[in-house]
Amino acid sequence: MEPSGPLNVGSIARLCKNFGVSELRLVSPKCNVTDKNAQLMAVKGGIFLTKAKIYSSLINAIGDCPRVIATSGRIDHGNIPLLEPENAINWFLDSSDGSAVALVFGREDSGLTNQELLLAQKVVTLKTIKNYRSLNLSHAVAIVLHEIHRCEEMKSNTDSILAPKVDPALPLELNNCIEEAEKLLLEIGFLYKHTSKARISKIRALLQRSEICPSEVAMIRGIVSQVRWALDEGKSSTD
Amino acid sequence: MEPSGPLNVGSIARLCKNFGVSELRLVSPKCNVTDKNAQLMAVKGGIFLTKAKIYSSLINAIGDCPRVIATSGRIDHGNIPLLEPENAINWFLDSSDGSAVALVFGREDSGLTNQELLLAQKVVTLKTIKNYRSLNLSHAVAIVLHEIHRCEEMKSNTDSILAPKVDPALPLELNNCIEEAEKLLLEIGFLYKHTSKARISKIRALLQRSEICPSEVAMIRGIVSQVRWALDEGKSSTD
DSSP, rough: OOOOHHHHHHHHHHHHHHOOOOOOOOSSSSTTTSSSSHHHHHGGGGGHHHHHEEEESHHHTTOSEEEEEEEOOOOOTTOOBBBBHHHHHHHHHOOOTTTOOEEEEBTTTTBBOHHTTTSSEEEEEEOOOOOOOOHHHHHHHHHHHHHHHHHHHHHHHHHOOOOOOOOOOOOHHHHHHHHHHHHHHTTTTSSTTTTTTHHHHHHHHHHHHHHHHHHHHHHHHHHHHHHHHHHHHHTTOOO | OOOOOOHHHHHHHHHHHHTTTOOOOOEOSSSSSTHHHHHHHHHHGGHHHHEEEEEEEEHHHTTTTEEEEEEEOOOOOOOOOOOHHHHHHHHHHTTTTTOOOOOOOOEEBBBHHHHHHHTTTTEOOOOOOOOOOOOOOOHHHHHHHHHHHHHHHHHHHHOOOOOOOOOOOOHHHHHHHHHHHHHHHHHHHHTTTTTTHHHHHHHHHHHHHHTTTTHHHHHHHHHHHHHHHHHHHHTTTOO
């Protein structure tokens, strides 16, 4: 999300190669990601720079990934629970074969906002010593990718899958569903324009925590449209 | 051991600060370790650069450390066993209080020689994908320091709760809330008497999975009663 240092982006490209990442996606990068310094740091990962996809919003960048982990080093993460990498990663690795998973890293200076964190089902934080928590961006990427690799190896050693897991709903699907609900809740006066953001965040946090699946998203959309229909019925009978 | 990149040395200084390392020791550095680029990367770890001790041989640099772990990414390590970081680190952490322990990292291009590896009791290797094993030096340092921190935390195994946990809502509270919602959903025709049980079970499962808390239950009750109010408004205007 909005990286500003070409050295960092180049280093991350190298890490993508080191750890077998399939794609590097950048949201509104604040630097030239193919400049000389980036290429220099990327070494054999240079292809990730030239093939990097650029997006203008996070939701579009992760739109096709049912499982999303965001990272946060900020203290003011509100009620969003922060997990140890290992816990989130094991969930990540349960993904059904072939479906894309996304790891989201924030800006060098300010990380990800709480709104952005809420686009992920899980948020991890990396433990450092308390009085200097700010890791360099590419070091955070290195640690998380290595953790994934480590957990993958552990898993393949002791694989005991009990039941096929259902992937959560796609971020874009859930986002559309929440937007529809928000619109309705504004119309009926449950939400007010100036405070809706905070309340909608609570609903989003609740649904992310439950790892809501596609059929459940469809159910909520069904409720929203049925409420809307009932309201219209009431109105039309006044005509 | 003989680092040649000021950016790397600066990055490592920052990591020393992030992970509470007590001292950075450099053996025959091939670059100016206090140059502008190194300082830039070090950010708040700059003190590790200015206070770094310089040695002319590895044995002198680790001379006062009873426990030494070296790192290797090379394939030709002969008979020297390579360990997973976790195994070596737990041994490392058994060190008696106050005695220094050392972590040794090699040159950017060629790592540590087998002779150098043999100065350590344990040698660890970091797993990457097989066809691009070469990690950037500072990324290897980041991963190992994070592993140490992780193992330390597991060892001390105090509360690893990062966000204050809220107790889930009481079963009766949640049940009342769901019953109210069910009544409304029946009235507006989203549910039908003979099939409502199955659908309500789905909603219940979703909310249970999220460990819904009292304030969220209150929020859902608020939505239900606001929808009901909006419906009544529509009806009353027909009166």
